[in-house]
Amino acid sequence: MARTMTGAEMVLKALADQGVEHVFGYPGGAVLPIYDEMFQQDQVQHILVRQEGGAVHAAEGYARSTGKVGVVLVTSGPGATNAVTGLTDALMDSIPLVCITGQVPTHLIGNDAFQECDTVGITRPCTKHNWLIKDVNDIGRVMHEAFYVARSGRPGPVVVDIPKDVQFATGNYVGPANIQHKTYRPKLKPDQPAIREAVEMIAGAKKPIFYTGGGVINAGPKASKLLRELARLTGYPVTSTLMGLGAFPASDKQWLGMLGMHGTYEANLAMHDCDVMVCIGARFDDRITGRLDAFSPGSKKIHIDIDPSSINKNVRVDLPIVGDVAYVLEDLLRVWKSKAPQIDKPALKSWWKEIDGWRAKKSLSYKNSDSVIMPQYAVERLYELTKDRDPYITTEVGQHQMWAAQFFHFDDPNRWMTSGGLGTMGYGLPAAIGAQLAHPDSLVVDIAGDASILMNIQEASTAVQYRLPVKVFILNNQYMGMVRQWQQLLHGNRLSESYTEALPDFVKLAEAYGWKGMYCDNPADLDDAIKEMIDTPEPVIFDCRVANLANCFPMIPSGKAHNEMLLGADISDEDVGKAIGKEGKVLV
Amino acid sequence: MAQAQKQSHYPSQLKEEAEVQRTLSVIVDNEPGVLARVIGLFSGRGYNIDSLTVTETEHEAHISRITIMTTGTPMVIEQIKHQLERLVPVHRVHDLTLEGEPLERELALIKVQGRGEKRIEALRMAEIYRANVIDASTEHFVFEMTGRAREIEQFIVIMSELGMIEMARTGIAAIARGKADV
Ligand SMILES: Cc1ncc(C[n+]2csc(CCOP(=O)(O)OP(=O)(O)O)c2C)c(N)n1
Ligand SMILES: [Mg+2]
Numbered sequence: 112m113a114r115t116m117t118g119a120e121m122v123l124k125a126l127a128d129q130g131v132e133h134v135f136g137y138p139g140g141a142v143l144p145i146y147d148e149m150f151q152q153d154q155v156q157h158i159l160v161r162q163e164g165g166a167v168h169a170a171e172g173y174a175r176s177t178g179k180v181g182v183v184l185v186t187s188g189p190g191a192t193n194a195v196t197g198l199t200d201a202l203m204d205s206i207p208l209v210c211i212t213g214q215v216p217t218h219l220i221g222n223d224a225f226q227e228c229d230t231v232g233i234t235r236p237c238t239k240h241n242w243l244i245k246d247v248n249d250i251g252r253v254m255h256e257a258f259y260v261a262r263s264g265r266p267g268p269v270v271v272d273i274p275k276d277v278q279f280a281t282g283n284y285v286g287p288a289n290i291q292h293k294t295y296r297p298k299l300k301p302d303q304p305a306i307r308e309a310v311e312m313i314a315g316a317k318k319p320i321f322y323t324g325g326g327v328i329n330a331g332p333k334a335s336k337l338l339r340e341l342a343r344l345t346g347y348p349v350t351s352t353l354m355g356l357g358a359f360p361a362s363d364k365q366w367l368g369m370l371g372m373h374g375t376y377e378a379n380l381a382m383h384d385c386d387v388m389v390c391i392g393a394r395f396d397d398r399i400t401g402r403l404d405a406f407s408p409g410s411k412k413i414h415i416d417i418d419p420s421s422i423n424k425n426v427r428v429d430l431p432i433v434g435d436v437a438y439v440l441e442d443l444l445r446v447w448k449s450k451a452p453q454i455d456k457p458a459l460k461s462w463w464k465e466i467d468g469w470r471a472k473k474s475l476s477y478k479n480s481d482s483v484i485m486p487q488y489a490v491e492r493l494y495e496l497t498k499d500r501d502p503y504i505t506t507e508v509g510q511h512q513m514w515a516a517q518f519f520h521f522d523d524p525n526r527w528m529t530s531g532g533l534g535t536m537g538y539g540l541p542a543a544i545g546a547q548l549a550h551p552d553s554l555v556v557d558i559a560g561d562a563s564i565l566m567n568i569q570e571a572s573t574a575v576q577y578r579l580p581v582k583v584f585i586l587n588n589q590y591m592g593m594v595r596q597w598q599q600l601l602h603g604n605r606l607s608e609s610y611t612e613a614l615p616d617f618v619k620l621a622e623a624y625g626w627k628g629m630y631c632d633n634p635a636d637l638d639d640a641i642k643e644m645i646d647t648p649e650p651v652i653f654d655c656r657v658a659n660l661a662n663c664f665p666m667i668p669s670g671k672a673h674n675e676m677l678l679g680a681d682i683s684d685e686d687v688g689k690a691i692g693k694e695g696k697v698l699v
Numbered sequence: 700m701a702q703a704q705k706q707s708h709y710p711s712q713l714k715e716e717a718e719v720q721r722t723l724s725v726i727v728d729n730e731p732g733v734l735a736r737v738i739g740l741f742s743g744r745g746y747n748i749d750s751l752t753v754t755e756t757e758h759e760a761h762i763s764r765i766t767i768m769t770t771g772t773p774m775v776i777e778q779i780k781h782q783l784e785r786l787v788p789v790h791r792v793h794d795l796t797l798e799g800e801p802l803e804r805e806l807a808l809i810k811v812q813g814r815g816e817k818r819i820e821a822l823r824m825a826e827i828y829r830a831n832v833i834d835a836s837t838e839h840f841v842f843e844m845t846g847r848a849r850e851i852e853q854f855i856v857i858m859s860e861l862g863m864i865e866m867a868r869t870g871i872a873a874i875a876r877g878k879a880d881v
Contacts, residue, residue: 240787420781
C-alpha cells in the first residue's frame with residue numbers, strides 16, 4: 112500500500128515504522144526539510160549532540176547497550192565528514208547504525224556546491240553499504256533496506272544520502288512489509304555435518320578452550336545464555352576478547368579473564384597450549400594472536416562466525432562453521448545432548464591443574480600504595496562500589512581502557528562498551544550518553560583518560576540538555592599513558608609529545624557545563640568519593656588523580672609469543688627496557 | 700626486514716604458499732557505484748587486479764558481470780572471494796579457474812604505421828594470428844584481434860617491431876565450459 116507524501120515525511124515515517132525512538136543528530140542546510148518534519152511529529156525523539164562525531168558514538172552506545180539499530184541524522188559536507196570516524200568505528204566493531212545524511216540538490220551534485228562532498232564515495236569503505244537516493248519514490252524502500260542491512264548478518268553501519276530536492280519532492284511511500292532485499296541474505300544456520308564434527312572435536316579434547324568475542328554479544332542475549340550452557344556442560348575454560356566481555360560471567364570459576372596483548376597470563380597461556388580451540392564470534396585479531404607463527408601452534412581450531420571473510424583470514428582453522436552464534440550454539444547443544452559424548456575427565460582435570468598453576472601467578476597484581484591512588488586500585492574500587500547496581504560501562508582509549516577491561520568485571524552482555532577495533536579516543540562520553548538515554552535509570556560510567564576525554568568533551572552539554580546523569584571517571588595520569596608506556600618500552604623513554612602540558616581544571620570544566628565536578632588524590636578518600644559520585648543525581652566528572660607513570664601489565668611485548676608475556680608485579684624499568692628486541696622496535 | 704616483519708605485532712602476510720592466478724566471475728546488481736565498491740575493495744585491501752572487465756549482461760534484471768583476473772596465495776584468493784560476496788549488491792562469485800578450465804578471450808585493437816617491407820610483413824603476421832584489418836590507409840593498418848591473452852601478447856611483441864604505435868585492449872571475458880550456466 113503506497114501513500115503519497117514528501118521525501119522528508121517519508122524519512123520520519125520510515126523511522127517510525129522501524130520502531131525508532133531516538134535519533135542522534137545535528138541540523139544544517141541540506142537536512143532542513145527532515146528537521147522540519149521532525150519538529151511536527153512526536154514519535155521519534157531527536158537528541159541534539161554538539162558535534163556529529165558525538166552523534167555517531169552516542170548511537171553506537173545506544174545500539175550496543177540495547178541490541179537495537181542506532182540512528183544518526185546529519186547534514187551534508189562537514190556534517191557527513193564529521194561522522195566518518197564513528198562510522199569506521201562501528202564498522203570495525205560490527206555495530207548496527209543507520210546514518211542519514213543530507214546532500215546538496217541533485218542538479219548541483221558534482222558542482223562543488225556549498226557544503227557538498229561525495230558522501231557515498233567517502234563512506235563507501237567505512238560502511239557496510241550506502242545509498243544515494245535520487246528518486247523520492249525510492250526513499251521508503253531504501254530506508255527499510257538500510258535497517259535490514261545494518262542489523263542482519265554481521266551488523267554494521269550504513270549511510271543513506273538524500274539530496275535536499277528529493278526531501279522536498281512528493282512521491283509514494285513504501286512500508287517495511289513489502290521490502291525483500293534482492294541480494295543480501297546472510298547465512299544464519301550452520302551446516303549440520305560441521306556441527307557433528309565440532310561436537311566430536313570438542314568432546315575429544317584434552318586441553319580445550321573457548322575463545323569468545325563480540326559476535327556472541329551481537330547474536331543477542333540468547334547466544335550468551337547458550338554459551339553459558341555449553342561451558343557448564345563441558346566444564347571447559349572460557350576466555351574472551353575485549354569486545355566479548357560480559358557474554359560469559361566474570362564471576363564464574365571457568366572464566367580465565369580477557370586474552371590478548373593485555374590479557375591474563377592464564378588466558379594467553381591456555382590459548383598457547385590448548386589442543387582444541389573453539390573460537391566463537393571472534394576474529395583472530397592481531398591484538399589477540401601476537402606473533403602469528405607462534406600462535407597456539409599445537410591446537411586444532413574451530414571457528415564459528417557469521418562472516419565467512421573472517422574465517423581463514425589471519426589464522427588457518429581446521430573446522431569453519433558459518434552461521435549466527437546463537438543458531439550454531441543451539442545446534443551444537445542439541446547434538447551434544449543427544450549424543451551425550453564422554454569427555455576425557457582425567458585430562459580435563461590435569462588441564463585445569465595446569466591452568467590453576469598459571470592463575471597462581473596472579474598476573475593482574477600490582478603494587479598498591481597508601482600515598483597515591485594506583486589506577487588499577489581506582490577501577491577495583493569503582494567496581495566493588497557499583498557492581499550491585501548493574502552498571503553500564505564505557506571507556507575511552509588508552510591504559511585506562513585496559514585497566515577497566517582487566518579490573519571491572521561483567522556478568523552480563525551489553526554492559527560494556529568500548530572502541531575495540533578502531534581504538535577511537537573520544538568514544539566513551541558520547542557512548543555513555545547513548546547508553547544512558549536507553550537506560551535512564553541505570554548507572555552509566557565512562558572510565559576515561561585525561562587526554563581522551565577532551566576529544567569529545569563538548570558532549571557534556573548534550574548530557575545536561577537531556578538530563579542524562581552520566582558519570583565520567585577520569586583516571587588522570589597527566590599523560591597519554593598508553594603512548595608514554597610504548598615510548599618507554601620502545602623508544603628509549605623519550606616522551607615525545609605524550610605529556611599534556613596544560614590540562615584543564617576538570618572540576619571547573621564540569622561546573623562550566625553544569626555538571627558536578629569532583630576531585631580525589633588520596634587513596635583513603637577514594638571510597639567515599641566514589642560513593643558520593645554514584646549517589647549524585649546529576650552528571651559528574653570525577654577527576655581521579657592516579658600514579659602518573661604506572662604501566663599496564665601483563666603485556667605481550669612486540670614480537671613475542673603468548674608464552675613470552677611481561678608480568679607487572681616485579682618488573683623493573685630495566686626489564687621493561689630490555690623486553691623488546693631491536694627487531695620488534697623497528698616495527699610496532 | 701622480512702625477518703623483523705615476523706616479529707611485529709602486526710602479522711606479515713605469511714608467504715609460504717605460492718601465488719596462483721584466478722579468474723573470477725562476479726555477478727552483481729547493476730546499480731550506481733557497484734564497480735567502485737569492487738575496485739575499492741581490491742585497492743583498500745591490497746589485492747591485485749591483473750585484468751578487469753564489466754558490462755551489463757541481463758538488461759531486464761539489471762545484472763552485470765564483472766570478470767576479474769587476480770593473483771594471490773590461495774588464502775588471499777579465498778579472502779577475495781569472501782570479501783566480494785560480502786558486498787551487498789553482489790549476487791554471487793564464481794571461481795572459474797577452480798571450477799574448471801574456463802574459456803578466456805580478450806580483444807585487442809592495434810594500430811601499425813609504416814610503408815614497404817614492414818607493412819607487408821605486418822599484414823602477413825596478422826593473417827597468421829587471424830587478426831582482421833578494420834581500418835587502413837597507404838600508411839597504416841588497424842588490426843582487430845580476439846584470442847587468449849598470451850596470443851595477443853605474442854602478436855603485440857611482433858607488431859611492436861613492425862611499427863605499432865598504439866593499442867587498446869579490453870581485458871579478459873571468461874565463461875565456464877560445458878552446458879551449465881553459473
Ligand atoms: C583519535 C585517536 N588519536 C590518537 C590515538 C592514539 N592513542 C592511543 S592511546 C592514546 C593516549 C590516551 O591518553 P589518555 O586518554 O590520557 O589515556 P591513558 O592511556 O593515559 O589512560 C593515544 C594518543 C587514538 N587511539 N585515537
Ligand atoms: Mg592519561
